[in-house]
Amino acid sequence: MTLLRHGQRGQAVRQLQQQLNLAGAELYVDGHFGDATEAAVRTYQRQTGLVPDGIAGPKTQAALANQDDPRLLRNRTLTAIAERLRVEPAALYAINEVESRGQGFLPNGKPVILFERHIMYRQLSATRPQQADPLAALHPNLINPRPGGYVGGTAEHQRLANARLLDDSCALQSTSWGAFQIMGFHWQRLGYPSVQAFATAMEESEDQQFEAFARFIETDPQLLSALQGKRWAAFARLYNGPAYARNLYDVKLARAYKRHANAENAA
Template identity: 30%
Template sequence: MKSLQGLPRLISASVGAPGKARNLPADVQCIQYLFNLIIPKMGFTLAENGKCDGQLVQCISQYQFRHLKYAHPDGVIDPTGRTFNSLIEEAVKVPVKAFPTMRIPSFLNVFGNNNGDAVQATVNVYLDRMRAMVEAERRNRQLMLQATCDGGMMLTESDFQNAATQLGSGISVNIIKAFATVESGGRSGFGPAKLPVIAFEGHLFRKYTKHIYDQAHPLLSYPYVKKAGPQWQANNKDQTKAWETMATAFALDQEAALMSASWGMFQIMGFNYTSCGYKTVFEFAAALKINAGNQLKAFLGFCSKSPALIKAMKDKDYVAMARNYNGKDYGDYDSRIKKAYEALEGKK
């Protein structure tokens, strides 16, 4: 859950099996209270005494085995580990009463003493903040997935002519059209839901999230093996699925998700937002959702920042075009650009 990264630690050290965990009293009491909040899942109540006994270790191990499907539970909860994150996610779903007369420590990780009410009050404040952050993320996700297209889903001949003039250097209009043809069919950079055509790249999401979702979300976060591998195919089989994939990734890490997709008529990668003239990837994505004109503008911005690409477009050097636009693992991109260009020239 991305929200946990926006809050200070609730426990300062590991809790659980003696010899493996530090079991500081306030941390232990915090975990005992969290388990008691989700008691329907556990079936028994723990004493909230700050002492790690066999019952607590058994409780942790059962939770890991039954709910997290650990083959070999270790009976330990680390401050930033999967078990703790899952426990918080479950506890957030449970409404709890605040302690209006209880003074809460200035930051969440220091309880000051082992008073049970103080620990419970601090945990409740933490969970309230979590709920607020989760709701904010939900609203942001809803806004991101909302179609904001103003109706301008197509480019005109004049748009392409002006683009060629802007790039200069004798670049053919049909070279620009060829990129659009190869990347999105050349007709529109929008799908049936009036959202930009996207393709999600899980190996990039893995890079930007530092591999933390490899186990929990193997379809979203995976190592690069080959272009358009099986995970890519599953995530991008159509635009409905591609945007479902984006929504799932966006809920985990908004910025990483947007940077890990290619966008619009020219399929520009989100991580290239600065080259396209935008300060943030959020501004980039918002602009490309509006119309095809903004998608063309982003393409022109990207091209203008690459003298090697401009030269290749001018010289009709298809290999150099493919390498500078699509990366070193460009496959048959050079031949597809050449074929698209020659087909467009043949229509003259």
């Protein structure tokens, strides 16, 4: 499904405008995603409880087609967490736009994951040191000192399933989960009773995935301080690692925040 946002033109935008009009907007259907269309998207998102980011992605388009998914991130969750973290909602809108992978679930209903074989090797080396290398020799695509072996999408779940047969807890801890790709080995720091309980929560909804993200932020004082101060370079460095500048994460976050803050002030 095509992501539609400000500045785009074409038949997909015309169809979006027609759907928004059926939902109560009064747009001139010209195929141009301008200010009026963005405002109409935000209004529709607020009315339906979705995150009002002004971007007509798969979630908004599905809702317009009467295929809304109850597992999607709700604005009430985001605004409640913004209050809890003592940050502006616009700051979390920016992070949700830039840092998340767009959706926390795959088309088949399973959560978005990425299995990390080098983390599996590390976890096994810590808990079963005598078996880590023999198992790595037998299953190099699942246990390996080097990163790699990714297949993406639904196939990552098969990799995880195979790894769980070798060691359930280590496999779950070696997987990043949901829209914000929180690693399973953080389960204890984030306050979950077990890594299995963490994984179950990530399979439940994007609200639960965002809750894990919020716990990740609030249990790191430096990260929380950077977010509260809207110091985007510091936040991106702590969250994304040293490659943040090459990927312009700080620039993207700053631009997204400004756009969302302006829209919130105009609402």
